[in-house]
Amino acid sequence: MSHTPGPRLVYEFDEAQVCVLGPEYEGGKRDLVGVFTGEHRLDNATLDAAAPELLEALRRLLLLDPQCAYGVVHCGECATCLAHAVVAKCDPSWQ
Numbered sequence: 829m830s831h832t833p834g835p836r837l838v839y840e841f842d843e844a845q846v847c848v849l850g851p852e853y854e855g856g857k858r859d860l861v862g863v864f865t866g867e868h869r870l871d872n873a874t875l876d877a878a879a880p881e882l883l884e885a886l887r888r889l890l891l892l893d894p895q896c897a898y899g900v901v902h903c904g905e906c907a908t909c910l911a912h913a914v915v916a917k918c919d920p921s922w923q
């Protein structure tokens with residue numbers, strides 16, 4: 829699975845729409861990643877814009893300490909297991 833990499837930019841298009849744009853390329857162009865509307869549009873766009881960095885941070889942390897906090901078998905509830913589940917949700921090739 830691939831996604832638009834970071835750094836992403838949050839851009840308040842108008843009073844009703846917040847856009848998330850991909851990284852700059854070819855002299856200032858940016859791809860549109862998403863458009864957010866509704867009550868929480870700015871917070872949702874900000875979270876979306878941080879997604880590539882959050883995913884990379886989780887991957888790096890899991891590589892440092894990949895074991896479940898409660899033993900060899902994944903419990904599905906500790907921070908490590910939750911992080912594994914989130915990374916796998918974004919990247920099915922993650923083991």
Ligand SMILES: [Zn+2]
Nearest residue numbers: 896903906909
């Ligand atoms: Zn666990």
